[in-house]
Amino acid sequence: MALRPVSAAEIESLAIGAWILGTGGGGSPYLALLNMRKLYREGAAVSLLDPMDLADDARVAVVSNMGAPLVGQERLTDPHTIARAVQMMEEYRGCRFDAVMSLEIGGGNALQPFMAAAVLGLPVVDADCMGRAFPEAQMTSFAIHDLTMYPLTLADVRDNAVIIARAASWKWMERLSRKACVEVGSIASTCKAPRTGKEVKECGILYSTTKAIRLGETVQSARRRHHDPVQAVIEAERGQLVFRGKIRDVARRTTEGFLRGTAKLDGLDDFRGAGFELAFQNEFAVGWLDGEPRVMTPDLICVLDSVSGDAIGTETLRYGQRVSVIALPAPPVLLTPKGLEHVGPRAFGYDLEFKSLFA
């Protein structure tokens, strides 16, 4: 198997890139990054595995930290809890895993498999099943491919362990696991339905870890050379600048567990005189330029600080920030008719026909 060690510097880049791929959601990777720095200082080293080198019958654990980002700022993430969720699954299924992978490459969950891998001595598969961040369990490439959604293990920092043995659908899995998560304080570590090597190769979003690392390196290198990091990201990832401006107004509300809201922007530079409106549901979902839909999910809508290139989350958007809105291409599986049913604008309640900026 082609394993390559991931350096401490690459972990730093991964955190920057993953926050951009979070498209406003997924939670900041900062605390997970602190854990990784510590693990590496203590001698840990994690290897990245090319997914095409997975044996068809290899067993892969899909991990994510679940819960409210704000709770995560107080109940700090710990590598042993995510490792515990993986071990619970091994005990439940009575077999060992060969590797771990991320549920979502966007936000803090990009680093969760690395935390688990460092503790368990397993490699991380260079893949995820969102290619970005999404709010719910059914919004994955595995769900789009109708793979089984159970079992799921959920570990709490206390000696609480929840196994969801079966669920009638992806939406049921989301409801049951969310309920358990809230009970233990709205933060928990989870190991999702185990996947075979064949399933990962056929249904995963491949090489997304490398992509996030590369994205972070692009930003870091632009900063070092005093180049425009936003432009550098656009060029390196074949993205598009959608808007540049100042945030004039932010309105938020929660319904059905989503952080929903809109942000209004006034144009700067080449966009002077134009207005932009961004709608978000944990992640950025749709953007309108002067009232016309301009960019929409599943195309990646990323809001970056115009100067530093740092990603700005939907929870930290604020009046007066000077930002660039960019779009990056979505993984092809999300653009299929089936994919759009799960993650297109209608899945988020917008009656819009999906039109990719990259079509």
Place this chain on the structure above:
Amino acid sequence: MKRRIGIDVGGTNTDAVLLEDARVVHAVKTPTTADVTSGVAEALRRLLQSAAQPRTAPRAPSGDRFAIDAVMIGTTHFTNAVVQRRDLTRVGAIRIGLPSGASLEPFIDWPEDLAELVRGEVSMLEGGHEFDGRPIVPFDSAGMRAAARRIRAAGLTSVGVASVFSPLNAACELEAATILRDECPDVAVTMSHQLGRIGLLERENATLLNAALVGLARTTTRAFTDALAASGITAPLYLTQNDGTVMLASVAEAFPVYGFASGPTNSMRGAAFLSKLTDALVIDVGGTTTDIGSLRHGFPREANNVVEIGGVRTLFRMPDLLSMGLGGGSLVARSPLAVGPRSVGYRLVDQGLVFGGGELTATDIAVAAGLIDLGDRKRVASLPAELVRGAVARMHAMIEEAVDRMKTDAGDEPLIAVGGGCFLVPERIAGISEVVHVEHQAVANAVGAAIAQVSGEVDRIFQDLSREEAIARARDLAEAQATSAGADPRTLSTVEVEDLPLAYLPGNSLRVRVRVVGEIR
């Protein structure tokens, strides 16, 4: 009539002003001294000399013979101590929240040199709360007692305590403090819930920095008090905080971290006061840099970003400022034409052309262009007109662009120009309704200190309440806090309300932050 003295201790100058009600009657500028307090004493001496007590003035309630009601001091002393790694106390750190967050211990993201200086006995204990107020696990009070004994054995004099979700439920921190006082009676205790804001690591960092500074804060505050007493002033002393409000020095000496970056805040508040505008942009042009900020309801709009102090991440209330390297001392290069960011700084009075020096500075250009009359005009008479015109245009363009970047309203706004270099600000700027110049602009920061009010702030999560009810409850709590900090309850007004619904939490969870301010009682 109210007579107040405001003092701003900056890196270069110590400024002092005497205010009678809303009128600046005297202002002095003296060099800042290494020990800070002798500079303050000198500023006071000169201010009082020029402001001999009016015979007719009634004695202030304080019984002060200069009829001064209050003295407000803003100082960069505590920030500098952290940045320069000096005068810091080694502290004990208590984290309450296990089994949660075990892998990230206190000081985890501090620069190692600073951690080496500050980190004493570190203890992590079981306890803390959930977002909805339930305990995570019962508080380990036996473990706390053992930790307190280790702190005493180590001879530590200051301790920082941080518990998970303590802004929502401070019970564990309060119990820890009681045990600490019991086991180590002379130890100073900083509790994280007193410093507010959700975000455990950042709040804990602020708590530990505060614990490391309380020793210095106590000596500094006492020295200020002595300087006042030596000047014959018996009025109460207040220290300014970075949100533009003050605390009684006796209270403030326990919270030195609130004094971080109070300078720019005081300057913006002073600009608001001197111009009588409450919503405007403020440009403060100094010798080396220009700061642009935005006033909302008479207070600086705050930065949302994580603020690093000496390399430590915190969540302090800091004004949102755009800084650039342009000031009266900025060096002007002829070909290619460039202004700043290099500057002669306070050496302008020796090195600028108009002062007989050999460096071409922004001030020399302004004199040649007739924007201001300073020094010897003849010494810049031979500068090529094209160079003068070009350099003025360049500086104006830099300012215009920066002002536009800070503007957040589509409509035109006024711009208040303060600071020693404010003659560099053009009279007409796109999107600016009027450039407002004020008297005493060079001491706006000391004026800002003199007019400071008292505040109260609450940041917490409410559940199952309507938005209006949650905000009303937060406001009640903030008002109670302001009143206990010395505000007159009749003068309280709300200056900031922010509500943020929370994703993935049940029961319509709403995080509400409310800040109220009032006059000193």
